Amino acid sequence: MSTIRNMALAAVLLVLGGGPALAASEADYKAALAAAESAEKDAATLRNRWTTTESALAAAKKAAATGDFEAATASAKQAEALAKASIFQASSEKERWKDMEIR
Amino acid sequence: MRARTIILTAAAALSTAALACFAASAIAAPDTIDPVADAKAFRKYFTDKFPKVKLNDFVNGPYSMNADMRKQWEDMEQFPPYEFALEAGKEMFSKPFKNGKTYADCFSNGGIGIRQNYPYFDEKEGNVITLELAINRCREVNGEAPLSYMKDEMASLTAYMAYTSRGKPMDIKIPNDPRALAAYEDGKRYFYTRRGQLNFSCASCHVQSAGEHIRAETLAPALGIMNALPIYRSEWGGMGTTSRRLVSCNSQTRAVPLEPQSDEYRDVEYFLSYVANGLPISGPGSRP
Protein backbone atom coordinates (compact mmCIF):
# COMPACT_ATOMS: atom_id res chain seq x y z
CA MET A 1 0.00 0.00 0.00
CA SER A 2 2.63 2.47 1.12
CA THR A 3 4.91 1.43 -1.76
CA ILE A 4 2.14 1.96 -4.30
CA ARG A 5 1.32 5.33 -2.75
CA ASN A 6 4.99 6.29 -2.94
CA MET A 7 5.15 5.23 -6.55
CA ALA A 8 2.02 7.19 -7.37
CA LEU A 9 3.46 10.21 -5.59
CA ALA A 10 6.72 9.79 -7.46
CA ALA A 11 4.83 9.61 -10.76
CA VAL A 12 2.89 12.79 -9.95
CA LEU A 13 6.09 14.60 -8.97
CA LEU A 14 7.76 13.52 -12.19
CA VAL A 15 4.93 14.98 -14.24
CA LEU A 16 4.98 18.21 -12.24
CA GLY A 17 8.77 18.33 -12.67
CA GLY A 18 7.98 18.80 -16.33
CA GLY A 19 10.91 16.70 -17.49
CA PRO A 20 10.81 14.56 -20.59
CA ALA A 21 10.88 11.45 -18.47
CA LEU A 22 7.22 10.80 -19.29
CA ALA A 23 6.22 10.80 -22.95
CA ALA A 24 3.75 13.55 -23.98
CA SER A 25 0.25 12.34 -24.66
CA GLU A 26 -2.11 13.34 -27.40
CA ALA A 27 -3.89 15.52 -24.87
CA ASP A 28 -0.63 17.33 -24.09
CA TYR A 29 -0.09 17.89 -27.81
CA LYS A 30 -3.60 19.23 -28.34
CA ALA A 31 -3.23 21.63 -25.43
CA ALA A 32 0.16 22.83 -26.67
CA LEU A 33 -1.15 23.21 -30.22
CA ALA A 34 -4.17 25.17 -29.06
CA ALA A 35 -1.94 27.54 -27.09
CA ALA A 36 0.40 27.95 -30.06
CA GLU A 37 -2.39 28.55 -32.55
CA SER A 38 -4.06 31.05 -30.27
CA ALA A 39 -0.82 33.02 -29.93
CA GLU A 40 -0.23 32.85 -33.69
CA LYS A 41 -3.74 34.16 -34.26
CA ASP A 42 -2.86 37.19 -32.12
CA ALA A 43 0.34 37.63 -34.10
CA ALA A 44 -1.73 37.51 -37.29
CA THR A 45 -4.00 40.28 -36.00
CA LEU A 46 -0.88 42.34 -35.41
CA ARG A 47 0.19 41.44 -38.99
CA ASN A 48 3.50 40.22 -37.62
CA ARG A 49 3.75 36.45 -37.99
CA TRP A 50 7.10 34.78 -38.40
CA THR A 51 7.81 32.09 -41.00
CA THR A 52 9.57 30.00 -38.37
CA THR A 53 6.46 29.95 -36.19
CA GLU A 54 4.48 28.65 -39.14
CA SER A 55 7.01 25.92 -39.85
CA ALA A 56 7.08 24.87 -36.18
CA LEU A 57 3.28 24.56 -36.26
CA ALA A 58 3.48 22.52 -39.44
CA ALA A 59 6.16 20.28 -37.93
CA ALA A 60 3.97 19.75 -34.85
CA LYS A 61 1.00 18.68 -36.94
CA LYS A 62 3.13 16.44 -39.10
CA ALA A 63 4.65 14.68 -36.08
CA ALA A 64 1.22 14.28 -34.49
CA ALA A 65 -0.08 12.67 -37.67
CA THR A 66 2.51 9.92 -37.28
CA GLY A 67 1.65 9.50 -33.60
CA ASP A 68 4.89 11.05 -32.32
CA PHE A 69 3.27 13.24 -29.67
CA GLU A 70 6.63 13.79 -27.96
CA ALA A 71 8.04 15.65 -30.95
CA ALA A 72 4.66 17.17 -31.79
CA THR A 73 4.30 18.70 -28.35
CA ALA A 74 7.86 20.00 -28.41
CA SER A 75 7.29 21.64 -31.79
CA ALA A 76 3.99 23.09 -30.65
CA LYS A 77 5.62 24.56 -27.56
CA GLN A 78 8.37 26.05 -29.70
CA ALA A 79 5.74 27.51 -32.02
CA GLU A 80 4.01 29.12 -29.06
CA ALA A 81 7.28 30.63 -27.86
CA LEU A 82 8.03 31.99 -31.34
CA ALA A 83 4.52 33.38 -31.71
CA LYS A 84 4.78 35.13 -28.37
CA ALA A 85 8.15 36.57 -29.34
CA SER A 86 6.66 37.92 -32.56
CA ILE A 87 3.86 39.53 -30.55
CA PHE A 88 6.43 41.11 -28.23
CA GLN A 89 8.32 42.38 -31.27
CA ALA A 90 5.19 43.99 -32.72
CA SER A 91 4.31 45.72 -29.46
CA SER A 92 7.79 46.96 -28.64
CA GLU A 93 8.40 48.14 -32.21
CA LYS A 94 5.36 50.42 -31.92
CA GLU A 95 7.64 52.94 -30.24
CA ARG A 96 11.11 51.59 -30.89
CA TRP A 97 10.94 52.12 -34.65
CA LYS A 98 11.69 55.76 -33.98
CA ASP A 99 15.17 54.78 -32.77
CA MET A 100 16.07 53.82 -36.33
CA GLU A 101 14.51 56.84 -38.00
CA ILE A 102 16.74 59.23 -39.92
CA ARG A 103 15.92 62.69 -38.63
CA MET B 1 12.31 31.06 -1.41
CA ARG B 2 10.92 34.24 0.16
CA ALA B 3 14.03 36.36 -0.60
CA ARG B 4 14.00 35.18 -4.20
CA THR B 5 10.37 36.11 -4.60
CA ILE B 6 11.04 39.59 -3.23
CA ILE B 7 14.02 40.08 -5.53
CA LEU B 8 12.00 38.89 -8.54
CA THR B 9 9.12 41.22 -7.77
CA ALA B 10 11.50 44.14 -7.31
CA ALA B 11 13.19 43.38 -10.61
CA ALA B 12 9.84 43.23 -12.35
CA ALA B 13 8.80 46.54 -10.84
CA LEU B 14 12.08 48.17 -11.90
CA SER B 15 11.81 46.97 -15.47
CA THR B 16 8.18 48.10 -15.72
CA ALA B 17 9.23 51.50 -14.41
CA ALA B 18 12.11 51.61 -16.87
CA LEU B 19 9.77 50.69 -19.71
CA ALA B 20 7.35 53.41 -18.63
CA CYS B 21 10.14 56.00 -18.55
CA PHE B 22 11.41 54.88 -21.93
CA ALA B 23 7.93 54.91 -23.38
CA ALA B 24 7.29 58.37 -21.96
CA SER B 25 10.46 59.84 -23.43
CA ALA B 26 9.69 58.25 -26.80
CA ILE B 27 6.21 59.72 -26.83
CA ALA B 28 7.74 63.14 -26.14
CA ALA B 29 9.21 62.97 -29.69
CA PRO B 30 7.74 65.38 -32.29
CA ASP B 31 4.19 64.63 -33.36
CA THR B 32 3.80 66.63 -36.57
CA ILE B 33 4.32 64.81 -39.85
CA ASP B 34 6.85 66.71 -41.97
CA PRO B 35 7.67 64.87 -45.20
CA VAL B 36 9.75 67.78 -46.51
CA ALA B 37 12.04 67.67 -43.48
CA ASP B 38 12.16 63.87 -43.63
CA ALA B 39 13.20 63.88 -47.28
CA LYS B 40 15.89 66.46 -46.64
CA ALA B 41 17.29 64.47 -43.70
CA PHE B 42 17.06 61.22 -45.67
CA ARG B 43 19.01 62.66 -48.55
CA LYS B 44 21.60 64.24 -46.26
CA TYR B 45 22.19 60.95 -44.46
CA PHE B 46 23.18 59.21 -47.69
CA THR B 47 25.14 62.02 -49.30
CA ASP B 48 27.07 62.43 -46.04
CA LYS B 49 27.72 58.72 -45.74
CA PHE B 50 28.75 58.37 -49.40
CA PRO B 51 30.32 61.70 -50.40
CA LYS B 52 31.83 60.26 -53.59
CA VAL B 53 28.48 59.09 -54.99
CA LYS B 54 26.65 61.56 -57.22
CA LEU B 55 23.12 62.22 -55.96
CA ASN B 56 21.43 60.83 -59.07
CA ASP B 57 23.56 57.71 -58.97
CA PHE B 58 21.94 56.35 -55.80
CA VAL B 59 19.13 55.02 -57.97
CA ASN B 60 21.55 52.44 -59.34
CA GLY B 61 21.59 50.63 -56.01
CA PRO B 62 24.58 48.36 -55.49
CA TYR B 63 26.30 49.74 -58.61
CA SER B 64 26.64 53.10 -56.90
CA MET B 65 28.37 51.33 -54.02
CA ASN B 66 30.81 49.00 -55.75
CA ALA B 67 33.05 49.90 -58.71
CA ASP B 68 33.62 46.36 -59.93
CA MET B 69 29.92 45.54 -59.96
CA ARG B 70 29.30 48.83 -61.69
CA LYS B 71 31.62 47.98 -64.56
CA GLN B 72 29.89 44.65 -65.10
CA TRP B 73 26.52 46.34 -65.00
CA GLU B 74 27.54 49.02 -67.52
CA ASP B 75 28.69 46.24 -69.85
CA MET B 76 25.36 44.50 -69.42
CA GLU B 77 23.39 47.68 -70.10
CA GLN B 78 24.77 47.66 -73.64
CA PHE B 79 22.70 44.54 -74.14
CA PRO B 80 20.42 44.27 -71.16
CA PRO B 81 18.95 40.95 -70.01
CA TYR B 82 15.56 42.58 -69.62
CA GLU B 83 15.11 43.22 -73.33
CA PHE B 84 12.73 40.32 -73.69
CA ALA B 85 10.56 41.46 -70.78
CA LEU B 86 10.51 44.99 -72.20
CA GLU B 87 9.36 43.77 -75.58
CA ALA B 88 6.72 41.56 -73.99
CA GLY B 89 5.57 44.52 -71.91
CA LYS B 90 5.29 46.79 -74.93
CA GLU B 91 3.24 44.19 -76.75
CA MET B 92 0.94 43.68 -73.78
CA PHE B 93 0.53 47.41 -73.33
CA SER B 94 -0.63 47.97 -76.90
CA LYS B 95 -2.88 44.92 -77.14
CA PRO B 96 -6.55 45.91 -76.78
CA PHE B 97 -8.80 44.38 -74.15
CA LYS B 98 -11.74 42.26 -75.22
CA ASN B 99 -13.89 45.40 -75.19
CA GLY B 100 -11.58 47.19 -77.60
CA LYS B 101 -10.06 49.63 -75.10
CA THR B 102 -6.39 49.68 -74.14
CA TYR B 103 -4.27 50.63 -71.11
CA ALA B 104 -3.75 54.01 -72.77
CA ASP B 105 -7.40 54.80 -72.05
CA CYS B 106 -6.84 54.46 -68.29
CA PHE B 107 -3.76 56.63 -67.88
CA SER B 108 -2.89 60.23 -68.55
CA ASN B 109 -0.71 60.77 -71.62
CA GLY B 110 -1.78 57.32 -72.78
CA GLY B 111 0.30 55.75 -70.02
CA ILE B 112 3.58 56.83 -71.60
CA GLY B 113 6.14 58.65 -69.48
CA ILE B 114 3.98 58.76 -66.35
CA ARG B 115 5.58 56.16 -64.07
CA GLN B 116 7.33 58.84 -62.00
CA ASN B 117 3.94 60.05 -60.72
CA TYR B 118 3.26 56.76 -58.94
CA PRO B 119 2.31 56.14 -56.21
CA TYR B 120 -0.17 58.95 -55.73
CA PHE B 121 -2.79 59.56 -53.06
CA ASP B 122 -6.35 59.28 -54.31
CA GLU B 123 -8.28 61.79 -52.25
CA LYS B 124 -11.67 60.50 -53.37
CA GLU B 125 -10.84 57.01 -52.20
CA GLY B 126 -8.51 57.94 -49.36
CA ASN B 127 -5.89 55.45 -50.54
CA VAL B 128 -2.42 55.22 -51.98
CA ILE B 129 -2.54 54.05 -55.60
CA THR B 130 0.57 52.35 -56.95
CA LEU B 131 1.26 51.69 -60.62
CA GLU B 132 0.63 47.96 -60.20
CA LEU B 133 -2.69 48.61 -58.51
CA ALA B 134 -3.65 51.11 -61.20
CA ILE B 135 -2.90 48.56 -63.91
CA ASN B 136 -5.16 45.95 -62.35
CA ARG B 137 -7.91 48.50 -61.79
CA CYS B 138 -7.66 49.40 -65.44
CA ARG B 139 -8.07 45.76 -66.34
CA GLU B 140 -11.03 45.21 -64.04
CA VAL B 141 -12.83 48.34 -65.23
CA ASN B 142 -12.49 46.96 -68.75
CA GLY B 143 -13.76 43.48 -67.93
CA GLU B 144 -10.39 41.74 -67.75
CA ALA B 145 -9.15 39.49 -64.96
CA PRO B 146 -6.50 41.09 -62.74
CA LEU B 147 -2.86 40.04 -63.15
CA SER B 148 -0.92 38.41 -60.34
CA TYR B 149 1.24 41.02 -58.61
CA MET B 150 3.99 38.47 -58.31
CA LYS B 151 4.35 37.17 -61.85
CA ASP B 152 5.95 37.96 -65.21
CA GLU B 153 3.09 39.76 -66.94
CA MET B 154 2.73 42.52 -64.36
CA ALA B 155 6.53 42.76 -64.28
CA SER B 156 6.76 43.14 -68.07
CA LEU B 157 4.01 45.78 -68.18
CA THR B 158 5.49 47.89 -65.39
CA ALA B 159 8.95 47.43 -66.93
CA TYR B 160 7.72 48.92 -70.18
CA MET B 161 5.97 51.81 -68.45
CA ALA B 162 9.05 52.51 -66.32
CA TYR B 163 11.21 52.45 -69.45
CA THR B 164 9.11 55.17 -71.05
CA SER B 165 9.88 57.33 -67.99
CA ARG B 166 13.61 56.66 -67.82
CA GLY B 167 15.53 59.69 -66.74
CA LYS B 168 12.46 61.59 -65.56
CA PRO B 169 12.68 62.78 -61.96
CA MET B 170 10.54 61.01 -59.34
CA ASP B 171 7.59 63.29 -58.70
CA ILE B 172 5.45 62.12 -55.80
CA LYS B 173 2.86 64.42 -54.33
CA ILE B 174 1.51 64.37 -50.79
CA PRO B 175 -1.67 66.48 -50.77
CA ASN B 176 -2.45 68.55 -47.69
CA ASP B 177 -4.85 65.88 -46.51
CA PRO B 178 -4.46 64.22 -43.10
CA ARG B 179 -5.16 60.83 -44.67
CA ALA B 180 -2.33 61.25 -47.16
CA LEU B 181 0.03 62.36 -44.42
CA ALA B 182 -1.07 59.38 -42.32
CA ALA B 183 -0.40 56.99 -45.23
CA TYR B 184 3.04 58.55 -45.72
CA GLU B 185 3.76 58.24 -41.99
CA ASP B 186 2.52 54.64 -41.97
CA GLY B 187 4.91 53.88 -44.80
CA LYS B 188 7.75 55.51 -42.94
CA ARG B 189 6.94 53.56 -39.80
CA TYR B 190 6.80 50.33 -41.77
CA PHE B 191 10.23 51.06 -43.23
CA TYR B 192 11.86 51.50 -39.83
CA THR B 193 9.98 48.75 -37.93
CA ARG B 194 11.85 45.56 -37.19
CA ARG B 195 10.11 42.39 -38.27
CA GLY B 196 10.65 38.68 -38.70
CA GLN B 197 12.61 36.35 -36.49
CA LEU B 198 15.79 37.99 -37.76
CA ASN B 199 14.47 41.26 -36.32
CA PHE B 200 15.49 43.40 -39.30
CA SER B 201 13.74 46.48 -40.49
CA CYS B 202 14.12 47.68 -44.08
CA ALA B 203 16.45 50.29 -42.57
CA SER B 204 18.67 47.65 -40.94
CA CYS B 205 19.94 46.68 -44.39
CA HIS B 206 19.25 49.67 -46.60
CA VAL B 207 20.15 52.46 -44.22
CA GLN B 208 22.54 51.11 -41.61
CA SER B 209 24.29 48.65 -43.90
CA ALA B 210 23.96 50.28 -47.31
CA GLY B 211 26.97 49.44 -49.45
CA GLU B 212 27.97 46.58 -47.20
CA HIS B 213 27.54 42.89 -47.83
CA ILE B 214 24.85 40.50 -46.75
CA ARG B 215 26.19 37.11 -47.71
CA ALA B 216 27.31 37.65 -51.30
CA GLU B 217 25.08 40.63 -52.07
CA THR B 218 25.95 44.30 -51.87
CA LEU B 219 23.12 46.18 -50.17
CA ALA B 220 21.49 49.01 -52.06
CA PRO B 221 20.99 52.36 -50.34
CA ALA B 222 17.37 53.15 -49.51
CA LEU B 223 17.64 56.52 -51.27
CA GLY B 224 16.16 56.00 -54.72
CA ILE B 225 15.56 52.30 -54.18
CA MET B 226 12.13 52.47 -55.80
CA ASN B 227 13.44 54.29 -58.87
CA ALA B 228 14.88 51.19 -60.50
CA LEU B 229 11.84 48.97 -60.04
CA PRO B 230 10.70 46.66 -61.53
CA ILE B 231 14.00 44.83 -61.69
CA TYR B 232 15.44 41.99 -63.70
CA ARG B 233 17.18 39.92 -61.06
CA SER B 234 19.71 37.35 -62.19
CA GLU B 235 18.73 35.44 -59.05
CA TRP B 236 15.15 35.27 -60.32
CA GLY B 237 16.24 34.67 -63.90
CA GLY B 238 13.72 37.27 -64.94
CA MET B 239 11.88 40.51 -64.32
CA GLY B 240 10.14 40.89 -60.96
CA THR B 241 7.62 43.38 -59.66
CA THR B 242 7.86 45.78 -56.73
CA SER B 243 5.34 43.55 -54.94
CA ARG B 244 7.57 40.56 -55.41
CA ARG B 245 10.55 42.38 -54.00
CA LEU B 246 8.69 43.56 -50.91
CA VAL B 247 7.27 40.09 -50.30
CA SER B 248 10.64 38.40 -50.68
CA CYS B 249 12.37 40.97 -48.45
CA ASN B 250 9.80 40.08 -45.78
CA SER B 251 10.36 36.36 -46.02
CA GLN B 252 14.11 36.89 -46.01
CA THR B 253 13.80 38.36 -42.52
CA ARG B 254 11.64 35.34 -41.62
CA ALA B 255 8.51 37.45 -41.50
CA VAL B 256 5.38 36.00 -43.05
CA PRO B 257 4.77 38.35 -46.00
CA LEU B 258 1.57 40.34 -46.26
CA GLU B 259 -0.71 40.20 -49.28
CA PRO B 260 0.84 41.93 -52.32
CA GLN B 261 -0.38 45.51 -52.55
CA SER B 262 -1.47 45.48 -48.89
CA ASP B 263 -1.87 48.89 -47.27
CA GLU B 264 1.55 48.62 -45.63
CA TYR B 265 3.32 47.82 -48.90
CA ARG B 266 1.63 50.61 -50.82
CA ASP B 267 2.36 53.03 -47.99
CA VAL B 268 6.05 52.10 -47.78
CA GLU B 269 6.30 52.51 -51.57
CA TYR B 270 4.70 55.95 -51.14
CA PHE B 271 7.20 56.94 -48.44
CA LEU B 272 10.29 55.65 -50.23
CA SER B 273 9.26 57.18 -53.54
CA TYR B 274 8.54 60.55 -51.94
CA VAL B 275 11.94 60.83 -50.21
CA ALA B 276 13.54 60.11 -53.57
CA ASN B 277 11.74 62.97 -55.33
CA GLY B 278 13.96 64.57 -57.92
CA LEU B 279 16.07 61.47 -58.46
CA PRO B 280 15.69 59.95 -61.93
CA ILE B 281 13.68 56.89 -62.82
CA SER B 282 16.20 54.22 -63.77
CA GLY B 283 13.77 51.35 -64.31
CA PRO B 284 13.57 48.71 -65.38
CA GLY B 285 16.73 47.88 -63.49
CA SER B 286 18.92 44.83 -63.55
CA ARG B 287 20.35 43.44 -60.39
CA PRO B 288 22.50 40.42 -59.42
Next chain:
Amino acid sequence: MASTIRVRATNSGDTTVVQALIQHPMDSGFVKDAHGQIIPPHFIQQLTFEHNGKTVFLANWGPAVSKDPYVKFSFNGAGKGDDLKISWVDNKGATDTTTAKIQ
Protein backbone atom coordinates in the same frame (compact mmCIF):
# COMPACT_ATOMS: atom_id res chain seq x y z
CA MET C 1 7.39 33.97 -84.12
CA ALA C 2 10.03 36.56 -83.28
CA SER C 3 13.62 35.38 -83.30
CA THR C 4 15.06 34.23 -80.00
CA ILE C 5 18.40 35.74 -80.94
CA ARG C 6 19.30 39.39 -80.44
CA VAL C 7 22.68 40.27 -81.84
CA ARG C 8 24.86 43.31 -82.25
CA ALA C 9 28.13 43.08 -84.14
CA THR C 10 30.39 46.11 -84.38
CA ASN C 11 33.49 46.32 -86.50
CA SER C 12 36.52 48.52 -85.91
CA GLY C 13 39.54 47.94 -88.12
CA ASP C 14 40.10 44.22 -88.26
CA THR C 15 38.26 43.41 -85.02
CA THR C 16 34.57 42.72 -84.76
CA VAL C 17 32.97 42.68 -81.33
CA VAL C 18 29.86 40.51 -81.15
CA GLN C 19 27.21 40.54 -78.43
CA ALA C 20 24.26 38.23 -78.45
CA LEU C 21 21.33 37.64 -76.11
CA ILE C 22 19.40 34.44 -76.63
CA GLN C 23 15.96 33.74 -75.25
CA HIS C 24 15.89 30.21 -73.90
CA PRO C 25 14.73 28.65 -70.60
CA MET C 26 18.02 26.75 -70.16
CA ASP C 27 16.44 24.36 -67.67
CA SER C 28 19.19 22.31 -66.10
CA GLY C 29 17.05 19.32 -65.24
CA PHE C 30 18.00 19.62 -61.58
CA VAL C 31 15.27 22.00 -60.47
CA LYS C 32 11.91 20.92 -59.08
CA ASP C 33 8.67 22.74 -59.65
CA ALA C 34 6.15 23.80 -56.99
CA HIS C 35 4.73 20.26 -56.92
CA GLY C 36 8.09 18.63 -56.34
CA GLN C 37 8.42 17.33 -59.90
CA ILE C 38 11.71 17.71 -61.74
CA ILE C 39 11.52 20.27 -64.55
CA PRO C 40 12.99 18.31 -67.46
CA PRO C 41 16.30 19.48 -68.91
CA HIS C 42 15.84 21.90 -71.78
CA PHE C 43 18.98 23.74 -72.77
CA ILE C 44 21.00 24.85 -75.79
CA GLN C 45 23.65 22.30 -76.60
CA GLN C 46 25.41 24.06 -79.40
CA LEU C 47 25.66 27.69 -80.43
CA THR C 48 27.45 28.64 -83.62
CA PHE C 49 28.54 31.97 -85.12
CA GLU C 50 29.58 31.85 -88.78
CA HIS C 51 31.22 34.37 -91.06
CA ASN C 52 31.77 33.66 -94.74
CA GLY C 53 30.94 30.03 -94.13
CA LYS C 54 33.63 29.71 -91.46
CA THR C 55 32.80 29.08 -87.80
CA VAL C 56 34.23 31.96 -85.77
CA PHE C 57 32.72 30.94 -82.42
CA LEU C 58 31.37 27.61 -81.29
CA ALA C 59 29.92 26.97 -77.85
CA ASN C 60 29.08 23.56 -76.46
CA TRP C 61 26.73 24.27 -73.61
CA GLY C 62 25.22 22.24 -70.85
CA PRO C 63 23.02 22.65 -67.78
CA ALA C 64 25.43 25.09 -66.12
CA VAL C 65 24.43 27.97 -68.40
CA SER C 66 21.58 30.11 -67.07
CA LYS C 67 18.34 31.25 -68.61
CA ASP C 68 18.49 33.77 -71.47
CA PRO C 69 22.24 33.45 -72.01
CA TYR C 70 24.37 36.38 -73.08
CA VAL C 71 27.53 35.95 -75.13
CA LYS C 72 30.23 38.47 -75.96
CA PHE C 73 33.35 37.81 -78.00
CA SER C 74 35.50 39.34 -80.70
CA PHE C 75 37.09 37.96 -83.84
CA ASN C 76 39.24 39.18 -86.71
CA GLY C 77 38.86 39.03 -90.44
CA ALA C 78 35.45 40.57 -90.98
CA GLY C 79 34.41 43.99 -92.21
CA LYS C 80 31.46 46.33 -92.01
CA GLY C 81 28.46 45.13 -93.97
CA ASP C 82 29.45 41.47 -93.75
CA ASP C 83 26.91 38.88 -92.69
CA LEU C 84 27.17 37.03 -89.41
CA LYS C 85 25.05 33.90 -89.06
CA ILE C 86 24.03 32.67 -85.62
CA SER C 87 22.33 29.39 -84.90
CA TRP C 88 21.64 27.16 -81.95
CA VAL C 89 20.39 23.63 -81.34
CA ASP C 90 18.98 22.47 -78.04
CA ASN C 91 18.69 19.07 -76.39
CA LYS C 92 15.14 18.65 -77.69
CA GLY C 93 16.33 19.14 -81.25
CA ALA C 94 14.79 22.61 -81.56
CA THR C 95 16.77 25.21 -83.43
CA ASP C 96 16.76 28.87 -84.30
CA THR C 97 18.93 30.86 -86.61
CA THR C 98 19.37 34.47 -87.60
CA THR C 99 21.68 36.56 -89.73
CA ALA C 100 22.91 39.98 -88.71
CA LYS C 101 24.89 42.61 -90.54
CA ILE C 102 28.17 43.67 -89.01
CA GLN C 103 27.98 47.40 -88.32
